[in-house]
Amino acid sequence: MIHKPVLTKEVLEYLDVKPDENIVDGTVGQAGHTLLILEKNKPSGRVLGIDKDAGQIENAQKATSDYKNRVVLINDSYVNIASIIEEEHFRPVNGILLDLGYSSWQLEESGKGFSFAKNEALDMRYSLQNTLTAEVIVNEYPEEKLKNILEEYGEEKFAKQIARKIVEQRKIKKIHSTFELVSIIEMAVPAKFYHERIHRATRTFQALRIAVNDELGNLAAFLPKALSVLAPKGRLVIISFHSLEDRIVKNYFKEKEKEGILHIITKKPILPSGQEVLENPRSRSAKLRAIVKT
Numbered sequence: 070m071i072h073k074p075v076l077t078k079e080v081l082e083y084l085d086v087k088p089d090e091n092i093v094d095g096t097v098g099q100a101g102h103t104l105l106i107l108e109k110n111k112p113s114g115r116v117l118g119i120d121k122d123a124g125q126i127e128n129a130q131k132a133t134s135d136y137k138n139r140v141v142l143i144n145d146s147y148v149n150i151a152s153i154i155e156e157e158h159f160r161p162v163n164g165i166l167l168d169l170g171y172s173s174w175q176l177e178e179s180g181k182g183f184s185f186a187k188n189e190a191l192d193m194r195y196s197l198q199n200t201l202t203a204e205v206i207v208n209e210y211p212e213e214k215l216k217n218i219l220e221e222y223g224e225e226k227f228a229k230q231i232a233r234k235i236v237e238q239r240k241i242k243k244i245h246s247t248f249e250l251v252s253i254i255e256m257a258v259p260a261k262f263y264h265e266r267i268h269r270a271t272r273t274f275q276a277l278r279i280a281v282n283d284e285l286g287n288l289a290a291f292l293p294k295a296l297s298v299l300a301p302k303g304r305l306v307i308i309s310f311h312s313l314e315d316r317i318v319k320n321y322f323k324e325k326e327k328e329g330i331l332h333i334i335t336k337k338p339i340l341p342s343g344q345e346v347l348e349n350p351r352s353r354s355a356k357l358r359a360i361v362k363t
């Protein structure tokens with residue numbers, strides 16, 4: 070499945086890519102944004118694409134095969150941006166993009182249990198080098214910790230009921246698959262109490278994915294490193310899909326603007342147009358923030 074990149078016009082506007090500039094795409098995925106950047110930094114600008122998921126690096130290799138000598142793809146975490154740039158001699162860095170979260174390919178085709186609509190093992194790791202899986206969290210975490218994860222990362226109103234039911238059911242039988250988890254959520258939250266338009270399992274699955282991959286911790290660790298490798302006048306553009314992610318980005322940018330290190334160029338977060346949300350529902354919670362290094 071081809072992942073439709075979000076906010077493409079806005080990414081190009083705020084990254085403001087010029088011919089021959091070097092850009093880091095810290096979440097290269099299927100190279101949707103990277104391909105657009107490669108058209109802008111012609112003839113000799115390069116893109117360093119990083120992704121934690123080895124499957125996505127393969128996807129990006131296929132997608133960028135026409136640009137081979139201008140693309141470097143690395144299977145690693147964007148948290149390691151500084152050492153990767155050092156090893157690849159990728160300087161100067163004129164712009165950095167992060168498009169957070171997971172892609173449609175991971176949801177539909179990776180077989181890693183990201184989707185509540187497919188019966189797969191409860192894994193949810195972007196990188197198989199992680200030891201923590203969704204199965205470990207669901208079967209081993211204490212009830213209180215489970216509840217907190219669902220509440221905080223999933224903003225799940227029924228966190229308490231779902232955590233309790235998980236703990237009750239795992240005593241009877243270990244929870245291995247996505248469908249087993251979905252049926253436990255359905256037991257915990259009867260349909261008549263559920264008034265949202267999204268599926269009852271949506272928030273639990275989101276929360277588990279964020280916890281398994283330490284998505285908030287990674288983002289917080291990435292920001293100072295990104296700033297340190299960016300050349301003067303370099304741009305950093307971040308698209309987030311979760312209010313906690315957006316808050317981390319917003320607060321960090323504000324703090325560093327006060328210190329005179331950067332200038333925020335999006336006073337308010339940039340949101341997708343109504344038309345984009347219609348054409349690509351995944352974009353509905355996207356928020357883009359951007360800065361220029363001073």
Ligand SMILES: C[S@@+](CC[C@H](N)C(=O)[O-])C[C@H]1O[C@@H](n2cnc3c(N)ncnc32)[C@H](O)[C@@H]1O
Nearest residue numbers: 074096098099100101102120121122146147168
């Ligand atoms: C929304 S997708 C990016 C899609 C991409 N912009 C495109 O147009 O194809 C997010 C990607 O970030 C990757 N990812 C998540 N956490 C990561 C991390 N800490 N380091 C590197 N990549 C990460 C995921 O594997 C996924 O491929």
